[in-house]
Amino acid sequence: MKVTRAEEIMKSPDIIGVKYRNNYVWIEDVDKEHNTAHVTYLEKRNTLHVDVDQLEETGSVIRQP
Template identity: 80%
Template structure:
């Protein structure tokens, strides 16, 4: 994923699935200068900064589990 798409997902009114290392995350913030994103694991609620290119878009989500 690139920074522009990460920002689009973050600002989207739709829920779009994103995974980091096979775990779903919520994009909290994007730092284009460093090409990183602040994300929260949905299941564990842990937050971390990751390289945007390691994020994987999985598509629209109907409901959160």
């Protein structure tokens, strides 16, 4: 994933599926300078910094009312 797309997903009013190593994550913050993101595993609630290009958009989009 590109940094610009990670920022779009993070700022979106929609819920957009993102995976890191086959686990769904929530993008908390994006660091454009270092091409990294602070993410939280949805099931485990662990947080970590990862390279943005290791994130995968799953295409699942749920429109918020």
